[in-house]
Amino acid sequence: MLAAICPALEHAPELRDIPPPPLAEGQVRIAVAAAGVNFADTLALAGKYQEKLEPPFVPGMELAGTVLEVADGVTTCRPGDRVMALVTGGAFAEQAVAAAHDVFVLPAGLDLVTAAGFPVAYGTSHLGLTWKAALRPGETLVVHGAAGGVGLTAVEIGAALGARVVATAGGADRLAVALSRGAAVGIDSRAEDVRARVKEETRGRGADVVYDPVGGALFEASLRSIAPNGRILAIGFASGEVPQIPANLLLVKNVTVIGFNWGAYRRLDPAALRRSMAEAVDWWAAGRLSPHVSTTLPLAECAQALDLLRRRAITGKLVLTMG
Numbered sequence: 001m002l003a004a005i006c007p008a009l010e011h012a013p014e015l016r017d018i019p020p021p022p023l024a025e026g027q028v029r030i031a032v033a034a035a036g037v038n039f040a041d042t043l044a045l046a047g048k049y050q051e052k053l054e055p056p057f058v059p060g061m062e063l064a065g066t067v068l069e070v071a072d073g074v075t076t077c078r079p080g081d082r083v084m085a086l087v088t089g090g091a092f093a094e095q096a097v098a099a100a101h102d103v104f105v106l107p108a109g110l111d112l113v114t115a116a117g118f119p120v121a122y123g124t125s126h127l128g129l130t131w132k133a134a135l136r137p138g139e140t141l142v143v144h145g146a147a148g149g150v151g152l153t154a155v156e157i158g159a160a161l162g163a164r165v166v167a168t169a170g171g172a173d174r175l176a177v178a179l180s181r182g183a184a185v186g187i188d189s190r191a192e193d194v195r196a197r198v199k200e201e202t203r204g205r206g207a208d209v210v211y212d213p214v215g216g217a218l219f220e221a222s223l224r225s226i227a228p229n230g231r232i233l234a235i236g237f238a239s240g241e242v243p244q245i246p247a248n249l250l251l252v253k254n255v256t257v258i259g260f261n262w263g264a265y266r267r268l269d270p271a272a273l274r275r276s277m278a279e280a281v282d283w284w285a286a287g288r289l290s291p292h293v294s295t296t297l298p299l300a301e302c303a304q305a306l307d308l309l310r311r312r313a314i315t316g317k318l319v320l321t322m323g
């Protein structure tokens with residue numbers, strides 16, 4: 001099968017013909033039609049992701065395709081089913097194997113390119129906002145990196161939950177995407193004072209919940225413009241800067257900072273993750289979510305795809321197709 005292989009850390013992936021991975025107990029083999037590209041793939045290739053992959057490895061953590069075979073005893077899907085799946089590396093290839101509890105059968109009408117970019121972004125934002133942050137209707141939700149993969153789904157899910165969404169992104173074009181997906185207000189994080197603008201938009205009170213996949217200066221601005229009793233969901237550090245948190249600021253305003261590593265719930269609480277994913281898919285089926293795959297590229301252009309993500313040139317999701 002053709003696969004993108006990372007031969008060594010800090011090396012661009014190379015297209016190679018390799019044997020398909022073996023099918024182990026409890027697993028499902030999938031003919032991959034498309035794979036979602038995540039910022040975390042760029043971290044994995046640099047050896048900086050929390051789940052280390054040893055070179056040579058096939059990157060990619062989410063995919064969609066058709067089930068080819070299932071291990072004995074697997075009952076959640078069957079050969080021929082259209083599915084989306086999570087894997088710990090291995091998605092950027094013509095075939096992948098996934099644990100049965102990480103495979104989700106698709107409803108009719110959810111196409112494989114859209115589905116390939118669905119699980120990580122919608123899964124993270126849905127479980128993070130409904131459960132971890134317990135976002136309530138009428139609250140103000142600030143979403144940073146709101147034009148990016150997870151950020152844009154947080155905008156949609158926040159709006160679907162009845163929150164007033166304030167989006168930050170770098171530039172008017174990127175903000176326009178967030179506004180088209182339900183944000184009420186856009187703040188240009190490259191040109192405006194985010195702390196002052198959040199205060200202004202909330203009449204001095206501050207945001208109730210912040211969804212932060214960027215970190216660095218935006219986290220700092222969030223900490224200083226959050227309402228009393230506010231919750232900050234620490235989702236990621238796309239800026240490359242991991243914030244240090246002065247505990248006195250948390251104490252004075254009764255602020256809660258919530259660390260959220262969604263992927264860890266594949267092991268910690270797979271049933272909760274599956275329930276959340278099923279609800280996100282139901283919301284899609286009901287027309288409440290509009291996935292935005294802005295760019296598709298063939299597997300052979302995997303290295304260019306990762307570069308586009310690093311250069312912040314993508315809105316919504318970038319998807320590789322196996323062709």
Ligand SMILES: NC(=O)c1ccc[n+]([C@@H]2O[C@H](COP(=O)([O-])OP(=O)(O)OC[C@H]3O[C@@H](n4cnc5c(N)ncnc54)[C@H](OP(=O)(O)O)[C@@H]3O)[C@@H](O)[C@H]2O)c1
Binds near residue numbers: 145260262312
């Ligand atoms: N906690 C979890 O379970 C979980 C799940 C998924 C993703 N994440 C994390 O969330 C972050 C975003 O992931 P993603 O896949 O959504 O990435 P993405 O699509 O590339 O979006 C990241 C956004 O961050 C903004 N950004 C600000 N500074 C940046 C910089 N120096 N380099 C790149 N982007 C920068 C960009 O928006 P502007 O250019 O508009 O500023 C970009 O749209 C990553 O750190 C990822 O690891 C965490």
